[in-house]
Every structure is written in structure tokens, then in C-alpha cells.
Amino acid sequence: MKKATDLKQEFDVTVTSATEGDQTSSLSNYNNTESIIRSHKLPRKLKWKIDLMIMPFFMITYFLQFLDKTLLNYAGIMGIKKHLHGNDFSNLGTIFYVSYIATEPFAAYIIQKVPAGKFLGFNIACWGIVVACHAATTSYAGLMIVRVLLGIFEAPVAPCLIIISSKWWTKPEQSRRTFFWYSQTGYAKFVGSVMSFGFQHVHNTSIASWQIMFMFMGILTFIVGILTFLLLPDNPLHCKFLKDDEKHDVIEHIKENQTGFEDRTYKFYQVKEMLLEPESWIMFFIIIFATTDGGGLNTFSSQIMKSFGFSSEISSLVQLPLGLVSILSTFFCCYVPSYTGERALWMAIVTVPTILGAGLYIGLPNTNKVGKLFGVYLLDFNGAFIASVYAWNAANTSGYTKKNARNAMTLIAFCIGNLIGPQIFQSKDAPDYIPAKIILVVFLACSFVGSILLRFVVIRENKRRDVLTADYTEEEKNKDVLMLDLTDRENLNFRYSY
Template sequence: MFTKEDKEDPVLSHTRESKSETTTLVGNDKDEAIKFLRDTKTSLLDDEEQSKKYPKKLLRKIDWRIMTVLCGSYFLQFLDKNLLNYAGVMGIKKNLKGDEFANLGTIFYASYIFAEPLADYFLQVLPTGKFLAFCIVSWGIVVAAHSACHTYASLMIVRTLLGIFESSLSPGLIVISSMWYSKSENLQRTGIWVSMAGLSVIIGGFLSFGFQHVTTDFQSWQIFFLVMGLITVAFGIFTYFILPNNPTSANFLNDDEKIIVLEHIRSNQTGTESKTFKIKQIKELLFHDKHTWPLFFLTIISMMSTGALGTWSVTIIASFGFTSKIAALVQTPVGAAMILGSMLQSYICSYYGKRTLVFIGMCIPAIVAYIILLTTKNRVANLIAIYMAMFSTSVIGLFYSWNSANTAGHTKKLARNGLTMIAFSIGSLIGPQLFRDYEKPDYRSAKITLLVTSIMCIPLAILVGLISKWENNRKDQKDPVELSSNYEFEDLTDIENPNFRYAL
């Protein structure tokens, strides 16, 4: 799998005939893996059999360290930003009027959009693990600060700050996940950590039910925010000490294990990370990559449901005739639906591929759900419809895996992830505004809009799949190109790398 070299200027050897046999490592804009191999005087050999899978002991070690942070941080992010959903039936609306509650949901995503480009830049130039830990601690403090807010203006301030600090998490987790796992492993594990959103809904529902029975001088929603904020701060401190910045800086691995990781992920052809910000990769993403804008608009349209239901689902359920306490409890199956959706789509894709077809299949339950909500007043049918609609919101995991599998070049990966989260935020920003106060309790126009957007997702998803197919065919028709050895860690983009193929 690898050999140790005694030369001062290490040369990485490679056995593929389509590439030159040696390359000298120079320059500071290489992937961190290249720098590690140079510093340790190590050569990787192209052993396809060895790189197919991790030794079980090493995989367990990586999963315990990396997946613990990915799952825990995504769980807390989703729960913390959606505490407003539960607070809507816990008394926070007493100090609000008109559309001010909807505006609190919107301002979070507006600030998220504003902060995303800066967050992506910091994710590249700063130590990834430490920066994420800082952001987790910061948003935990902001969540706790909600408990001291009594006015609309103060709530708008803390919601704005929460969006700023949470903006770095999802792009960071997507990149970290791709540093450690092969494409199929990454699909499965992305499904696992994205499913934590569903778990947060289940736990959040029970916590909301429990906190509504607490009687103190503080309102129940204030205590809820305070407790969750302190838990998040503690987890951020834990993350600081546990999460490495990349595989080559992982202090829980020895050098031989680090090399096994690099050998294992090289087939992804997406590298680990580079600390050099490359504007040319941004230009490629925005002006030359045919996937960019169809994916951007597909994300906006599909995530309108997430924003709408993330802020209003408990309120909608209460409109079916449930008390606020029972509404919080019957919200919990929403989380189970999200977990099922995330796990099902990720495992189907990891074994059979076909992301495009899976995405289309995930849209169908939402279409049926909104038709039910528009055509019947039956309480049980409406509840099932809410669960079906939330099942479909888990398609965000497919966007994450699309980004990981179909984007190379570290600056481009971060920018792609950031653009996805901007689109996610735009959709989530629009979603809460569909529900206008004068239409309660039916909110009919909002349900019609969500039905239309769910239908629109299908042709857009087909277009994304066709672009991938066309680009693969175009590369297949070109003559072979000679590349340097270990080119997988040269921070080439998916367009620059003639051997890169897109997942459909």
C-alpha cells in the first residue's frame, strides 16, 4: 500500500500506465495530504485491492471519533434553530403580533445567507475542526440568550446571530465527511448524520411536552432555550478537543493509519483539504460548471417545504384540534418520518446509485401529502399527510451527497456547499412567509404553493441527472491524458480532472 523513502525530496511513485511514473512535490497550494506525504517521506502505491475498504478496527476508530461529532453537531443545530417551532405553542407568541412570528423564522435564514460566503472562506483558511467548535460554542451562547428576550426586537437580534453562527456547520460537515470516507461509505454516513434532524424532532417534541409542565417565574419556552443553549456550549467544547482538522492532523491515528486513510479515499478523486483559496475554482463553479444553477434552483424550490414545516408544523398540527401539549407530542412521528427518509435514500443510493431517480421518488409523498391537506378535514388523514411531507424534506441529504460525489477542488467544494446552503436558506426563508396570519387556521394558499413546488422539483432533478450523463459521455469520448502520480491529491477540480466521473 505504501513505502517509506529515505530521500530528502520524496518522489511519489504510481503504477497506472496512463500517468507519468514520478512527480516532485513542490508548491504550497497542494492538498494537505501531499504535504503530509512529503514530510513523512512516504510513497503511495496504487493498490486497488487494499484501498477498497478500511480494516474494521480502523473504521470503528474513525466512526467513533468523526461520526460522534457529525451526528451530535447536526442534531443540536437542527434542534436549536427549530426551538422556535416549539416555542410557538409554549407562549412566545404572547409578546408578538401579526406576522412577527413568521419574521423570526425568516430572519434566521436571511442572516444565514449573508454569513455563508464568509463562513466558507473561514472554513478554508482556518483550522476546520477548531473553527467549527468555535461556531458551535457561539451559537450555544446565542440560544441561551433567547431566554432573556422579551421583545420582538431582541428576538430578531438573537435569531440573526444564530443564523450567522450556524451557517458554517453544514458545509463543514459535508467536507469533513468526504475527507474520511469513500463515496459509498459517505452516502451511508451522510444519511446517518442527516437523520439526526429527525431524531431532534422526536427529542424536541418530548422535551417541549416536558418543559410545558415546568412551573417557575420563567416561562417554559425560556427555560427550554436556556437548557439547550448550555448543552450546545458543552458539546462545542467537546468538539474542540475531539475533532481533527483533517486526516493528516488526527492525533488519534499513527502515521501508518493516516496513510491507509489517504489510500482509501484517493478513489474519490476529491482530496482532503487545501488551505490555499483559489478564485479560479470559484469562477469555474459559477460560470463553467453546468450543474451549478440547476442544482441551485432545485435546492431553493425543494427546501421551501423544509422552511415552512420547520417553523409551522406544530402550529398546523394544533389547528387540527389538538391542545398545545398534545400537538408537541404528535409532532414526534415527524422525526421518525425524517429518519426513515434519510436512511432509506442514502442506503438505496449507496448500493444502487441513481440519485436522480431516488430524488424523484422522494418528491411523490410530498405531492400526495399536500393534496390530502387541501382536500380533506379528517384529522387523522391530515396528520399522516404532515408526516409524509416531512418524509420528503430529507432530500437535503441527497444534495449533500451530490456535492461530495460530484465536486473536486477544495475551494470549489466549499463554495458548492456554501451555494447549496444559500439556496437552502432562500427556500427556508420563503417557506415561513407562505403562511399569512389572515389565512389561519387553513393556510390554503401556502399548501397550494408547496404542492406546486413539489411537482416542479421533478423536471429539475431530471435535468441535473442528464447533465451528469452528458458530461461523463463527453469525457469518455476524449483521448486519454497523462497525469502526474497521486494526482488525486493535486487539488484538481472535477472539470480539470479528465478521470473524474459524475454520479448520476
């Protein structure tokens, strides 16, 4: 291990070189003349102004993203499966995430090169068109094509939201706002269930009810995409709704993050640094283990409900509580940790009711429909796990290229989990899907252990940094690195949230 004095010298050299190379003229206009960070709270009125300007776009975007990609779940009990055979339906759920994975690295690169808000709006509009196109095809090949395109255009959404958030709010504020936009998955489940129920009562039309549902949602999503492209600000500096003094206040406010601001130069060494960190790979496998149940549940929940003996219409309605479970789990994953500071611990905690739900679903006899149904509801408690990872990434990653790379790695792991999910529900195992249930329990237990391990690794790293910077002066501990594209490894003053 290097001596503290050696690392201190390296840090000083890094700061000096970064200042010379990464500083932008637009940001320097708002830079504080002081070289150290001081606490700067935003006026309450300005906080509300920013929230009302940005959060509606975040919330409606994530609402539509989740609802649009899970429309296939509702269409499964509305007649689309009569055009499919064997594992065709599972494959439609899988191919979406294959294209998602393939797109994610390219999306991460593009996000760094173009305004994130504009890129987000473009992709929303494009996936709206693709959703509407679902209604134009009933063949397996045609549905595979539109699912591939949907995965391509939805892939950049979460990374865009995370990157934009880091330019407006402090770490605790980002976590709380992640709760508000990610909890829209719960509201999407409410709306999706009711919408499916309603459209199943549409008869005497030349096209099927599921086709009408896809067309309606596609048009709505396209309109939202155009509005997002035109109105969502990328960062405080380019925001037309803020005065110059308000822009200055926001810049000063987010300096405490120690995560930098923005840099258009793609730095491959930051990607390498991220790939060599043990935390990256621990988190990667935790996400895979934790999201496998969501991959199966989001695609097969309607079929699971129907297997309990409910009609197609009632199968839609009994999914309503899944929305409430998603909102509650997001609250515990994102909102509570913003005050307690414990992120990894809550990641572990939310897997407990999920494991219990899997146990009920597996262990209870088919005659106990109420108990098995309750088990399915508890399974969805883990649905917000990825939201806690989004908040973790925003709080614990510095360096603009590294942020985008870590978000891409997160979404790739998320997709792998969701790829595995539908595939473990094989048609030959219907209606009980016993092998799938056993795999879910094992994976959830692994995610619990992984979360505890991650917490241990991060606490150990923070203690190591405390020792290395023990002889720093107050000024050295509070260096203003907002305009520098330092990674969390390069900035010894950075402390990880756990």
C-alpha cells in the same frame, strides 16, 4: 469541442503544474511512491476506530443544530407568541435564514483558511450562548437579534461536516455516514416534541417554560462546542488518535475519490468554474423548490397541529411521527444510493410522497383530521432532500475552493427555500393556509422535474468524458491526484455520480 488529444495534453500540463504548487510536505510524507491509484481497503478495526472517533461529534452536532433552530416552533405553542403580533412569528423564522445567507460566503472562505474542526467547535459554542440568550428577551426586537446571531453561527456547520468527511471516507462511505448524521434531524424532532410536552407541565416558576427550555439547550450546546473544539480531528494527518501507519492507510484509502485533499490557497477561478456549470444552477433551483415546504413546516408544524383542534400539549406529541418520517427519508436519500449509485433518481422519488401529502392536506375537508394529519406527515418526507444534496456535493465536486464554494451555494439555496416557506404562511390565510399549500405543490413538482434533468445532464457529461479519454493508457486513467488541487472539470478521469 476540443479533440481528445488536446484535452489530454491540457490535463497533463495541469497535473504537472499542480504537483509543483499544491503539494504539502506533511501530506507528501504519506504519499505512495506509485503514481497510479490502486484499491486500498481499510482494516475493519481501523474503520470502526475512525467512526467512533468522528461520527459521535457529527451526530450530536447536527442533532443540536436542528433542535436549537426549531425550538422556536415549540415555543410558539408554549407562550412566546403572546409577546408577538401579526406576522412577527413568521419574521422570526425568516430572519434566521437571512443572516444564514449573508454569512455563508464568508464561512466558506474561513473554512478553507482555518482547521475545520476547530472552526466548527467555536461556532457550536457561540450558538449555544445565543440559544440561552433567547430566554433573556421577550420583545420582538430582542428575539430578532438573537435569531440573526443564531443564523450566523449555525451557517458553517454543514459545510464543515462535508469538508471533514471528504478527508476520511470514500464517496459511498461519505453518503452512508451522511445518513447517520443527517438522520439526527428525525431524532431531534422526537426529542423536541417530548421536551416541549414536558416543559409545558412546568408551572409555578418565575420564568416561562419556553425560557427554561432555551436555557437548558443553550448550556448543553455550549458544552458540546467546547468538547468538539478540543477533540474533533480536522483530518488524518493531524489526528492524535492514529498511528503513522494508520494515517498512511487512510490517505491511500481516499485516493480513489479523485477529489484531492486540502489546500489553503483560495482560488477564485474554481469559484468561477462552479458558477458557470449548468449543474450548479439546476441544483440551486431544485433545492429552493424542495426546501420551501420544510421552511414552513419547521416553523409552523406546531400551529398546524393545533389548528386540527389539539391542545398545546397534544400538539407537541402528535409531531413525534415527523421524526420517523425524517429518518426514513434520509435512509432513502443517502444510505440506499451509496449502494445503488442512483442519487438524482432518489432525489426525485422522495418528492412523490411529499406531493401526495400536500394533496391530502389541501384536498381533504377540515373534518377529516386523520387524513390531513397523515398528509402533514408525508410532507416531511422531503425533509431529507438537502441531505442527498450534501452527499451529491461531496461525491461530485473536486477542488478545495470549489467544494467550499458549492457548499456555500447549496446552503444559500437552502436558506432561500426556508425564507420563502414561513412567508407563504400568512396570518390572514389562517387556519387553512390554502395559498401556501398550492405553492408547495407547484414547487415540489418543479423539484421532481429538476432532479430528472440533473441526472440527464450528468450522464451526458460522463459519456462525453468516456469518449475523450478512450485512448488513455491504464496509467493515465489512474493518475494519483490526491495531492493536487484539481477541480472535477480539470481532471478528465473524474466521473460524476448520478
